[in-house]
Amino acid sequence: MDVRAIKVSGLLISLLVMAACSQKSVSGTFPESGNSAFACDGFKIENRFLVEWEDGRITTVEAENKNVFIEKFLKPQLDQIRYVEFDRPVWLNQEDMQFETTAIGTQTTWGQAMIEADSAWNQGVRGQGVKVGVVDAAVDYTHPQLSPRLDANTAEINGQGGVDDDGNGYVDDKYGWDFYGNKPQPTITSGNVHGSHVAGIILADHNTGTLPGIAPRASLVPANFMDQGGGGTLGAAINAINYVSSRGVKVINASWGGTYCSSSLKNTVRALEQKGILFVVAAGNEGNDLDIQPEFPAAFDLPAQLTIGATRSSDFFAGFSNSSYKYVHLAAPGDQIYSTVPGGYAYLSGTSMAAPFVSGTAALLWSAKPQATLAQIRQALMNSVDVKDYRVMTRGRLNVRKALDEIRRLVP
Ligand SMILES: [Ca+2]
Structure with a gap:
């Protein structure tokens, strides 16, 4: 392995480490949080949220509305939450x-x-x-x-x-x-x-x-x-x-x-x-x-x-x-x-x-x-x-x- 190859793999590793440690975003964790183009057709329950935690648990959280949920629940513990979506009817x-x-x-x-x-x-x-x-x-x-x-x-x-x-x-x-x-x-x-x-x-x-x-x-x-x-x-x-x-x-x-x-x-x-x-x-x-x-x-x-x-x-x-x-x-x-x-x-x-x-x-x-x-x-x-x-x-x-x-x- 020459020096150049070592440098490249070192760079890759540091990039990966940076990605793993990077600050999570609300929109990344909860794609439906904005008024963006993220589309999930069909009904959603506007005041109930399915929260998937980093340890794999999935819990249901009720909040007055999306903004209250984001401010009071999601932001304070964003690091522990892997993904959020609206609850939906079946x-x-x-x-x-x-x-x-x-x-x-x-x-x-x-x-x-x-x-x-x-x-x-x-x-x-x-x-x-x-x-x-x-x-x-x-x-x-x-x-x-x-x-x-x-x-x-x-x-x-x-x-x-x-x-x-x-x-x-x-x-x-x-x-x-x-x-x-x-x-x-x-x-x-x-x-x-x-x-x-x-x-x-x-x-x-x-x-x-x-x-x-x-x-x-x-x-x-x-x-x-x-x-x-x-x-x-x-x-x-x-x-x-x-x-x-x-x-x-x-x-x-x-x-x-x-x-x-x-x-x-x-x-x-x-x-x-x-x-x-x-x-x-x-x-x-x-x-x-x-x-x-x-x-x-x-x-x-x-x-x-x-x-x-x-x-x-x-x-x-x-x-x-x-x-x-x-x-x-x-x-x-x-x-x-x-x-x-x-x-x-x-x-x-x-x-x-x-x-x-x-x-x-x-x-x-x-x-x-x-x-x-x-x-x-x-x-x-x-x-x-x-x-x-x-x-x-x-x-x-x-x-x-x-x-x-x-x-x-x-x-x-
Ligand atoms: Ca019991």
Whole structure:
């Protein structure tokens, strides 16, 4: 190495050191802070901010307005803050907020039959030992087919009322947490059906009712963050994802979306890879190609995620389902799906209903092969589809029997 080369590399190092030590700017940390050209289309919540700290935590901060937030919160601790964005609304991926208690020309269990779920049940593979997080609207904890499946947080159940016995920041979270109402158990109204419906598809107990959940011995960690109308915020969704992760789930079902950008949500989902947690996302119901009109979380391209389109009982791709060769990995039944709702059962349609078929199947695979890695589970689900001509990455539809064969091949 000659002197000149040493000088150049020395200069590079000092430039790098200067960059690392340089004063952060408000506009660099919070690109939406000005009235500049930084564009993130779609709605934002003007008085709530998602703060990503240098240590990786993401918190939600409320302030009177943007200027008050910048002066009183951001500037005094700019060095400790990596990134700020506005909080934003997200919506459920139910095709229509109406629901029916009867369906015409559709069997109540066409989806379970089409994906050959009974082949796993007949082999004793039922999701035992696997926890699934349902990050959604309120789940009815008292439904006879769901209540036996609730994962018990024993420290809280055996602990004292009004005390955070396990020190996780949530008082009396015996089963889950309501991130909308900020209390242990959500308030259930008859019209608030989505969370219970999603949970039932995944793991309705076969012993206490007629609906055959895909993984009927898996256990449920519910974390709702939606209001009664099916609207929620990114900040609450992130808290709910982190909550169910801390409760030891292997699979998280996310049947919602619609935001056009979010660094905070993307980093939250990215962090699931290291924890070995699969994040199953509904593709959305706008009938769009996500390559052209991306929305999130559906169009994140992350190793922990699978994005799911919806099919009909005819085995055609549903017209309402978003598609994409790049972002939607596979499809699953999502039209006229019968499942649990408060007080009984109902039919709902949407990619919201398709994602839980895949979440339940992931739980089955992990109960068959507990040592399987996240990458192997994801690969088994994608390698084993019944190949069709859908506009999705694998071209095909979920098949439980073949997915189980495939995980056994991948994990001998
Ligand atoms: Ca607690």
